[in-house]
Amino acid sequence: MTTTNCPYCGAEIDSDAQRCYVCKKWLTDKTNVLEDKPQEFLPTLLFSYFLGVFGVHRFFTESIAIGVTQLLTFGGCGIWAYIDFILICFNKYRDGQGRLLSNYNPNIGITVFVISLIPLVLILFMIFIMTLAILAASTK
Numbered sequence: 001m002t003t004t005n006c007p008y009c010g011a012e013i014d015s016d017a018q019r020c021y022v023c024k025k026w027l028t029d030k031t032n033v034l035e036d037k038p039q040e041f042l043p044t045l046l047f048s049y050f051l052g053v054f055g056v057h058r059f060f061t062e063s064i065a066i067g068v069t070q071l072l073t074f075g076g077c078g079i080w081a082y083i084d085f086i087l088i089c090f091n092k093y094r095d096g097q098g099r100l101l102s103n104y105n106p107n108i109g110i111t112v113f114v115i116s117l118i119p120l121v122l123i124l125f126m127i128f129i130m131t132l133a134i135l136a137a138s139t140k
């Protein structure tokens, strides 16, 4: 038999105990509170960035219905998934229970957001250059 300390009064109790025999508090309540914490910001951000089109960040944060929808629609053709990603970067994203993520870090959020814009800017720049090239060719 293993023992643990009561989180309320510190008494040494059986680790399988449902209730502390000293202070009479229910220990199952404490377990529920710990499990009820929202997911962490950083893993959610990484899931969103790398696997967002599969809705993985939604499954991770207990938003199952939206997760399934995003999985079937490839994250709303990527647009919905990218909106979620931006919301996570700026701490506006809410999980399946309407809570913000825990341990938000604005420096990481903003940095990752700026990095995510680089491919977008490159694509727009290439489209711009190609448009100029087509226009130049057609005026000859």
Ligand SMILES: [Zn+2]
Binding pocket: 006, 007, 008, 009, 010, 011, 020, 021, 022, 023, 024, 025
């Ligand atoms: Zn106790």
